[in-house]
Amino acid sequence: MTDFVALVRIISNSTKTTEKLEALSHYFAHADERDKPWVLALFTGRRPKRTVNAAQLKNWCIQLTGLAPWLFEECYHTVGDLAETIALLLPAPSIQADPRPLHYWLDLLSQLEKADEAVKQQFVLQAWDQMDSAEKFVFNKLITGGFRIGVSQRMMVNALSKTYTIPAPTISHLISGEWNPRTITLETLLHAEEGQAPVSRPYPFFLAYPLETAPEALGQPSEWQAEWKWDGIRGQLIKRAGQLFVWSRGEELLTEKFPEFAPLASALPDGTVIDGEILTWQNDAPLPFAALQTRIGRKNVTKKQLQEAPVVLLSYDLLEWQGQDLRQQPLTLRRAALVTLVETLSLPILRLSPLIKFNDWDQLTAYREDARNNGSEGLMLKRAGSTYQVGRKRGDWWKWKIAPFQIDAVMIYAQKGHGRRSNLYTDYTFAVKDGDKLVPFAKAYSGLTDKEINEVDRWVKTHAVEKFGPVRTVKAEQVFEIAFEGIAASNRHKSGIALRFPRILRWRKDKPVDEINTLDDLKQLLAQYRS
Amino acid sequence: MLQFTDKGIYCPAGDFYIDPWLPVERAVITHAHSDHARWGSRKYLCQEYSVPLLKLRLGADLQVQGLPYGESVYFNSVQVSFHPAGHMIGSAQVRIALAGEVWVVSGDYKVEHDGLSTPFEPVTCHTFITESTFGLPIYRWQPQTTVFAGIQQWIQDNQAAGKASVLSAYSLGKAQRLLYNLRHVTGRFLVHGAIAITEQVVRDAGWPLPAVERITPQTPKEAFANAVIICPPSAVGSSWMRRFTPYSLGVCSGWMQVRGNMRRRNADAGFVLSDHADWEGLLQAVKATGAQRVYVTHGFSSVFARYLTEQGGLDAAEIKTAFGDEEEDTGNEPDTNHTVAGNGA
Numbered sequence: 053m054t055d056f057v058a059l060v061r062i063i064s065n066s067t068k069t070t071e072k073l074e075a076l077s078h079y080f081a082h083a084d085e086r087d088k089p090w091v092l093a094l095f096t097g098r099r100p101k102r103t104v105n106a107a108q109l110k111n112w113c114i115q116l117t118g119l120a121p122w123l124f125e126e127c128y129h130t131v132g133d134l135a136e137t138i139a140l141l142l143p144a145p146s147i148q149a150d151p152r153p154l155h156y157w158l159d160l161l162s163q164l165e166k167a168d169e170a171v172k173q174q175f176v177l178q179a180w181d182q183m184d185s186a187e188k189f190v191f192n193k194l195i196t197g198g199f200r201i202g203v204s205q206r207m208m209v210n211a212l213s214k215t216y217t218i219p220a221p222t223i224s225h226l227i228s229g230e231w232n233p234r235t236i237t238l239e240t241l242l243h244a245e246e247g248q249a250p251v252s253r254p255y256p257f258f259l260a261y262p263l264e265t266a267p268e269a270l271g272q273p274s275e276w277q278a279e280w281k282w283d284g285i286r287g288q289l290i291k292r293a294g295q296l297f298v299w300s301r302g303e304e305l306l307t308e309k310f311p312e313f314a315p316l317a318s319a320l321p322d323g324t325v326i327d328g329e330i331l332t333w334q335n336d337a338p339l340p341f342a343a344l345q346t347r348i349g350r351k352n353v354t355k356k357q358l359q360e361a362p363v364v365l366l367s368y369d370l371l372e373w374q375g376q377d378l379r380q381q382p383l384t385l386r387r388a389a390l391v392t393l394v395e396t397l398s399l400p401i402l403r404l405s406p407l408i409k410f411n412d413w414d415q416l417t418a419y420r421e422d423a424r425n426n427g428s429e430g431l432m433l434k435r436a437g438s439t440y441q442v443g444r445k446r447g448d449w450w451k452w453k454i455a456p457f458q459i460d461a462v463m464i465y466a467q468k469g470h471g472r473r474s475n476l477y478t479d480y481t482f483a484v485k486d487g488d489k490l491v492p493f494a495k496a497y498s499g500l501t502d503k504e505i506n507e508v509d510r511w512v513k514t515h516a517v518e519k520f521g522p523v524r525t526v527k528a529e530q531v532f533e534i535a536f537e538g539i540a541a542s543n544r545h546k547s548g549i550a551l552r553f554p555r556i557l558r559w560r561k562d563k564p565v566d567e568i569n570t571l572d573d574l575k576q577l578l579a580q581y582r583s
Numbered sequence: 584m585l586q587f588t589d590k591g592i593y594c595p596a597g598d599f600y601i602d603p604w605l606p607v608e609r610a611v612i613t614h615a616h617s618d619h620a621r622w623g624s625r626k627y628l629c630q631e632y633s634v635p636l637l638k639l640r641l642g643a644d645l646q647v648q649g650l651p652y653g654e655s656v657y658f659n660s661v662q663v664s665f666h667p668a669g670h671m672i673g674s675a676q677v678r679i680a681l682a683g684e685v686w687v688v689s690g691d692y693k694v695e696h697d698g699l700s701t702p703f704e705p706v707t708c709h710t711f712i713t714e715s716t717f718g719l720p721i722y723r724w725q726p727q728t729t730v731f732a733g734i735q736q737w738i739q740d741n742q743a744a745g746k747a748s749v750l751s752a753y754s755l756g757k758a759q760r761l762l763y764n765l766r767h768v769t770g771r772f773l774v775h776g777a778i779a780i781t782e783q784v785v786r787d788a789g790w791p792l793p794a795v796e797r798i799t800p801q802t803p804k805e806a807f808a809n810a811v812i813i814c815p816p817s818a819v820g821s822s823w824m825r826r827f828t829p830y831s832l833g834v835c836s837g838w839m840q841v842r843g844n845m846r847r848r849n850a851d852a853g854f855v856l857s858d859h860a861d862w863e864g865l866l867q868a869v870k871a872t873g874a875q876r877v878y879v880t881h882g883f884s885s886v887f888a889r890y891l892t893e894q895g896g897l898d899a900a901e902i903k904t905a906f907g908d909e910e911e912d913t914g915n916e917p918d919t920n921h922t923v924a925g926n927g928a
Binding site for chain 1: 840846850853886887
């Protein structure tokens with residue numbers, strides 16, 4: 053595992069893309085063949101099944117070190133990463149063992165699935181006792197998962213492209229979908245003959261950049277196709293060899309989560325791939341995102357959920373038809389084929405994302421202003437002649453979102469952050485006024501500059517009035533402008549509302565606390581935009 | 584014996600303050616860092632090695648008296664003496680005794696000998712006031728020989744790759760520690776103005792530091808090739824650094840123990856090197872005093888006080904002070920003009 057530990061160290065320390073890319077392609081050129089697919093899997097979010105959980109790791113560490121649980125928690129909240137906290141707390145190794153390759157540990161970990169807790173504990177303790185701190189960190193990360201150390205999908209693709217001299221879009225496609233790092237080699241994965249590809253393999257998604265200029269800069273309106281920008285789960289629906297597959301943009305297979313789509317397995321012909329948005333939908337309109345959230349992250353869907361939050365696919369694009377890859381065809385042709393398909397089938401679960409007809413940019417601008425009333429978050433602009441490209445590209449597809457909602461609120465709680473924000477108070481809870489009281493309504497983590505974060509951190513450290521575990525109650529003095537994309541009623545929140553994508557827009561040092569917004573202001577927004 | 588006031592730690596019987604953060608009549612100073620030695624008091628008393636450093640920081644006409652380690656002065660009947668804290672040159676714990684009762688104020692300290700500062704000595708007392716900058720068990724230091732071997736290796740790797748090695752270290756304390764311990768690694772150090780000025784004062788006082796070359800706008804770019812360069816943290820990320828390209832940036836601080844802190848600094852390498860005690864060092868120091876009562880100042884003060892109470896059976900409490908604003912104390916980037924001001928950089 054030595055070379056992998058070194059790779060993780062370089063990547064997590066480096067701030068330069070070229071350096072990370074160099075380290076990755078060097079790794080892929082020299083590493084153990086059986087380790088390579090694992091590294092590709094780990095860095096593209098294909099986490100191996102968890103056989104030991106985080107709570108077990110934590111307990112074993114507490115037992116071994118004899119630390120009081122509260123002291124462990126203090127350490128964890130300061131470090132902001134469980135795997136790292138444990139690696140820092142454990143004693144130095146006492147066993148001299150030969151270094152083992154990465155796949156050795158991953159294989160043994162996977163075999164623990166059905167083992168007794170005592171067996172798992174013995175294995176982990178023995179592993180810890182032969183690793184230095186850097187190795188322990190990586191080993192713990194293999195268990196807790198989520199190798200978020202600054203490697204993007206695009207970087208992985210570029211590194212492989214460099215090592216194997218295959219164009220990046222091809223790599224993107226070859227590594228998408230389902231494959232098992234235990235049984236496959238990179239050679240097989242990257243040199244699959246036509247026809248040998250797994251039938252479930254999705255195409256890489258084409259993503260839009262935000263439009264930051266006036267639309268006039270795009271040229272003639274007639275060259276553009278406009279649609280609403282829907283706020284659901286971007287998905288790809290595949291029917292091949294008699295089977296149906298539903299993929300999320302994060303390349304998660306969602307087929308089982310959305311049984312509504314099952315009839316499409318027989319309705320769609322083989323060799324069909326549709327790009328679209330999965331949305332909860334009722335009475336010809338989308339439900340708030342909160343409804344879709346009840347469907348995500350659950351293993352089994354209940355009848356009640358199916359009734360209360362039924363999903364549909366709002367189709368955007370047709371990527372494959374009769375087994376032919378259509379991505380190099382112009383959008384107008386793909387759209388025409390999509391319309392024919394959806395209209396012929398005429399199924400309630402498969403809908404078209406309607407086009408917005410417009411003659412000039414002013415007219416479209418007016419439509420955009422009205423987006424929220426359509427349950428959407430803005431517009432999508434796609435060049436009529438555009439091909440379906442790979443990844444986020446400028447030029448042909450743009451998202452043109454409406455300006456977010458804004459509320460002035462006061463910070464009331466603060467908590468330390470994670471990753472590069474370790475040991476800094478960066479996670480804040482905000483409140484609005486309700487008469488004399490303050491009601492918390494949103495948490496936000498992002499939007500401030502590093503310099504502002506340092507300043508707020510210092511302020512929190514000197515103005516904390518109370519302590520609840522890792523949470524500090526602060527004097528309600530600092531006012532911030534909070535932006536968010538959507539608002540919905542919620543009985544899970546004290547304020548009665550749930551926000552979509554709340555973040556900090558700016559720190560309003562000039563604003564006194566008695567001028568912040570009220571709970572009534574939020575309720576009015578809710579009444580106005582309730583779907 | 585001592586009171587915690589809004590001006591600082593006060594001894595009513597002797598009518599003096601220790602490291603006051605507001606101007607007072609008489610200030611007893613543990614060491615020359617700016618969060619402990621503040622401007623504006625009328626008379627200063629410190630350990631004798633601190634005198635030139637205090638004058639550097641607070642002005643040449645400062646009314647300051649120096650005292651050797653272990654010697655006493657009396658204010659009324661209160662006995663005051665300085666004892667090595669090992670934090671930096673001249674850093675001291677202040678021992679205060681009156682009618683058989685002894686209190687010790689630690690200031691900042693580390694228990695490992697850094698080669699340059701007078702090594703830490705435990706002082707027996709009834710009440711100990713300790714810092715807690717690194718008061719969590721995740722902070723455990725390697726011996727400095729190991730850390731310096733790592734820095735040496737990194738410098739050699741950089742030189743092999745044709746890069747300059749830029750080390751960021753606080754200009755007073757850490758920078759001298761680096762210069763002293765790396766004196767055999769290279770014959771030539773290029774330094775930022777803030778560090779050159781401090782180095783001059785320390786060398787004039789007779790400390791065995793290697794010579795340095797101050798970087799000026801006239802320094803030719805060729806001088807930076809493969810060089811070892813030391814700069815204060817405030818210079819990191821500034822346009823001043825661009826002249827060293829290609830270079831690798833190494834940050835020397837206890838905060839480098841945690842990956843997130845290192846990523847935040849945009850450092851290419853982090854060296855866990857601190858002038859504060861680690862968790863074990865703090866525990867060892869507290870124990871060695873034999874004190875039954877412990878007040879914990881800046882750092883992870885509530886955690887450390889709770890630990891000493893629950894696990895150590897001591898009477899321990901957290902004290903709010905204005906200490907801990909220096910770069911190493913907060914783990915954050917200092918404001919640019921905060922560190923460099925007063926150093927003439």
